Amino acid sequence: MHMNRNHVLKSTDGLNDESRSDVEIRQLGATDAQAFSSLRRELTADNPIPMGLTMEEELSRSLEGFEEQLSYPAPNAAFGAFCDGELVGSAAVAWQSRFPSSRHKAILWGTFVSPRFRRRGLGRLLLEHAIAHASAHAVRRVNLTMYSPNDAAEQLYQSLGFVRYGVEPEAVCLNGVYHDGVQMSLLLGP
Numbered sequence: 001m002h003m004n005r006n007h008v009l010k011s012t013d014g015l016n017d018e019s020r021s022d023v024e025i026r027q028l029g030a031t032d033a034q035a036f037s038s039l040r041r042e043l044t045a046d047n048p049i050p051m052g053l054t055m056e057e058e059l060s061r062s063l064e065g066f067e068e069q070l071s072y073p074a075p076n077a078a079f080g081a082f083c084d085g086e087l088v089g090s091a092a093v094a095w096q097s098r099f100p101s102s103r104h105k106a107i108l109w110g111t112f113v114s115p116r117f118r119r120r121g122l123g124r125l126l127l128e129h130a131i132a133h134a135s136a137h138a139v140r141r142v143n144l145t146m147y148s149p150n151d152a153a154e155q156l157y158q159s160l161g162f163v164r165y166g167v168e169p170e171a172v173c174l175n176g177v178y179h180d181g182v183q184m185s186l187l188l189g190p
């Protein structure tokens with residue numbers, strides 16, 4: 001599925017009844033930076049481990065940095081889930097190299113859903129959008145790093161076909177505690 005930046009998709013398939021209405025998935029851009037930052041801060045305050053940053057570090061990030069991150073040139077893309085107009089979740093894919101030798105793989109980043117909107121199918125829906133976008137751009141493998149422990153994310157990734165391929169020991173140190181970086185990969189191609 002190819003979606004340009006201005007494409008708005010009303011998508012409710014796969015959502016449970018509670019969230020079937022008023023959910024919009026669309027590509028994010030620089031004008032969403034403030035909402036994206038606020039959502040990240042909410043997530044980090046709830047639990048910094050999945051985000052891989054302390055609250056102090058998250059608060060130090062500039063709006064300009066998020067504007068830049070959400071403006072990476074196509075086919076890089078970040079998708080947002082909006083409930084009643086509020087950004088409540090995201091998932092993004094990025095290509096780390098411009099060389100053809102590495103264009104068959106993309107990184108999944110920025111996958112999160114507000115604690116107020118979880119277990120309604122939004123995380124799965126966002127990932128399906130990000131993966132479909134990668135697939136439409138000839139990606140064969142989608143890779144990600146997940147800081148552990150994170151049972152919710154790991155179950156979600158596994159249910160979509162991601163498998164572990166490595167672990168970076170002590171990938172981040174948050175508030176004096178080390179957390180491993182679990183590397184997972186999804187094979188899309190034959």
Ligand SMILES: CC(C)(COP(=O)(O)OP(=O)(O)OC[C@H]1O[C@@H](n2cnc3c(N)ncnc32)[C@H](O)[C@@H]1OP(=O)(O)O)[C@@H](O)C(=O)NCCC(=O)NCCS
Pocket residue numbers: 043050051111112113114117118119120121122123124125144145146147150151152153155156159
């Ligand atoms: C992981 C996360 C994105 C899931 O979002 P969500 O909208 O609640 O997920 P969904 O409702 O689409 O659930 C999809 C599946 O994920 C798994 N899952 C989600 N939350 C779970 C939990 N608390 N415990 C176990 N499994 C869970 C289940 O397999 C679920 O399927 P089911 O509802 O049919 O059982 C969300 O918990 C989150 O934002 N966590 C913090 C940030 C994070 O961990 N991001 C990933 C970084 S690598």
